[in-house]
Amino acid sequence: xxxxxxxxxxxxxxxxxxxxxxxxxxxxxxxxxxxxxxxxxxxxxxxxxxxxxxxxxxxxxxxxxxxxxxxxxxxxxxxxxxxxxxxxxxxxxxxxxxxxxxxxxxxxxxxxxxxxxxxxxxxxxxxxxxxxxxxxxxxxxxxxxxxxxxxxxxxxxxxxxxxxxxxxxxxxxxxxxxxxxxxxxxxxxxxxxxxxxxxxxxxxxxxxxxxxxxxxxxxxxxxxxxxxxxxxxxxxxxxxxxxxxxxxxxxxxxxxxxxxxxxxxxxxxxxxxxxxxxxxxxxxxxxxxxxxxxxxxxxxxxxxxxxxxxxxxxxxxxxxxxxxxxxxxxxxxxxxxxxxxxxxxxxxxxxxxxxxxxx
Numbered sequence: 055x056x057x058x059x060x061x062x063x064x065x066x067x068x069x070x071x072x073x074x075x076x077x078x079x080x081x082x083x084x085x086x087x088x089x090x091x092x093x094x095x096x097x098x099x100x101x102x103x104x105x106x107x108x109x110x111x112x113x114x115x116x117x118x119x120x121x122x123x124x125x126x127x128x129x130x131x132x133x134x135x136x137x138x139x140x141x142x143x144x145x146x147x148x149x150x151x152x153x154x155x156x157x158x159x160x161x162x163x164x165x166x167x168x169x170x171x172x173x174x175x176x177x178x179x180x181x182x183x184x185x186x187x188x189x190x191x192x193x194x195x196x197x198x199x200x201x202x203x204x205x206x207x208x209x210x211x212x213x214x215x216x217x218x219x220x221x222x223x224x225x226x227x228x229x230x231x232x233x234x235x236x237x238x239x240x241x242x243x244x245x246x247x248x249x250x251x252x253x254x255x256x257x258x259x260x261x262x263x264x265x266x267x268x269x270x271x272x273x274x275x276x277x278x279x280x281x282x283x284x285x286x287x288x289x290x291x292x293x294x295x296x297x298x299x300x301x302x303x304x305x306x307x308x309x310x311x312x313x314x315x316x317x318x319x320x321x322x323x324x325x326x327x328x329x330x331x332x333x334x335x336x337x338x339x340x341x342x343x344x345x346x347x348x349x350x351x352x353x354x355x356x357x358x359x360x361x362x363x364x365x366x367x368x369x370x371x372x373x374x375x376x377x378x379x380x381x382x383x384x385x386x387x388x389x390x391x392x393x394x395x396x397x398x399x400x401x402x403x404x405x406x407x408x409x410x411x412x413x
Contacts, residue, residue: 067165067178069192071343072158074264084188086273100304102297103127103134104312110140110231124232125239125329128317132332133297135312139228143288143311145213146221146347151290152211153194154262154345164208166195173197174206190272190338192262198222199256200354222258225286225349229256232284232315240328242364250324250362251283255352255379263294263336263344274336274344280318281386282352287314292344298333306334319382320352323374326361355380 073081105123108116127134153161166175176194196207196218208214230248237246263274274294289295289308296303297316306314322331338344353359360376 069158069161069176070178070190071154071192071262071264074266078267080190080266080268080271084190085271086187086276100299100302102131102304102306102314104309105134105136107136107139109138121235121238124235128236128239128329130330131297131299132317132330133306133314133334134316135306135309135314136228136232137309137312139313141221141224141228141313143313145217147288147290147345149211149214149217150194150260150347151345153208153214153260154192154343156210160210164194164206174203187273187276189275190263190266190269191274191336192264194260194262196222196258196260198258198349199226199254218258221347222256222349225258226254226256226351228313229254229284229286229349229351236321236325236329240325240365242362246362246364247321247324250359251320251351251353252357253354255282255354257350259348259350261336261346261348263338265341265343266338267340269338269340272338274338275334277333277335279331279333280316280350281320281383282318282350283320283324284351285316285318286349286351287316288347289314290345292339292342294336294338294344295346296335296337298335303335318350318352320359320379323359323377324362326365326370327373328365328370353379355383 070084103123103126105120105127107120112120124134161176164174164176166177167173174196176192178192179188194208197203198219199222202219202222204215204219207218233247233251234244237244237248261274266272277298287295289306289312291308291310293305293307295306295314297306298304316334317329317331319331321329336344336346357379358376359379361372361374366372
């Protein structure tokens with residue numbers, strides 16, 4: 055299969071949102087195989103850490119606290135939520151929901167032309183793998199850095215382009231600050247990880263999960279780790295995101311105004327395993343649609359990513375081989391996002407080229 059065939063989108067898709075309006079049972083091609091649905095239980099009472107950024111008016115003591123809390127959450131959980139971050143989250147949620155409420159014909163004007171999030175557009179499937187589970191979700195994907203093609207963004211709602219462009223700027227600012235805290239958390243200069251990523255490759259993905267007549271048979275997003283560097287997420291108040299911690303699914307309870315942040319694969323690799331990219335999934339519900347807005351921050355596709363030499367020593371041997379990011383994404387698109395996306399030590403889904411041999 056050529057690179058063009060891997061990413062080329064096939065025939066026009068049928069939005070899940072349209073299917074959900076009339077179905078009383080889930081179509082066979084959306085029913086997740088049993089081996090795709092982990093047999094583990096949800097543990098009430100556990101929650102991902104919450105970090106107060108104090109609108110970045112931090113005293114030296116507060117700065118140290120934030121660094122400590124973010125580093126601890128990123129090594130133990132791979133997930134945390136931040137509050138008092140200074141970003142207006144209400145307008146992006148409003149215009150995004152208004153887009154998904156438009157008539158199907160209007161939305162299909164912006165149908166994506168490629169898999170693998172390589173071009174702006176409206177879609178449902180993210181992989182052309184023959185055995186990929188069809189997810190109970192529609193999405194709109196925006197390329198936001200290093201270039202933005204606003205002409206390909208929706209003309210309706212009227213404020214969509216302005217609001218979502220502003221959100222991407224805000225997310226870039228927050229990502230850089232979080233990367234600074236993460237750098238300091240492993241004893242590196244504040245700008246270390248930002249420099250290692252180079253020119254930012256940023257995108258915004260709005261996920262729309264319609265209500266489902268048989269929610270226990272489908273997946274909003276199957277268990278996976280994110281293949282980029284750092285993910286920022288706005289939730290809409292309806293639970294659905296779950297994180298796997300110690301073989302237990304923990305619900306990331308939505309906090310009004312909070313932004314959920316998770317470590318992705320490239321940052322685990324750069325940190326030589328000090329920070330963890332963890333498996334998470336999305337469960338849908340029977341009656342209420344759920345929406346989330348995610349920002350993925352990574353490097354350019356032709357960049358090679360390797361563990362930071364400063365984090366390799368006798369006590370911390372190098373765990374991962376360098377990898378070209380574009381090749382990594384290509385593997386994900388071919389096989390679909392699943393498990394600990396191709397790099398988890400002692401996990402069957404990893405390709406050997408990602409890991410150094412054990413001695």
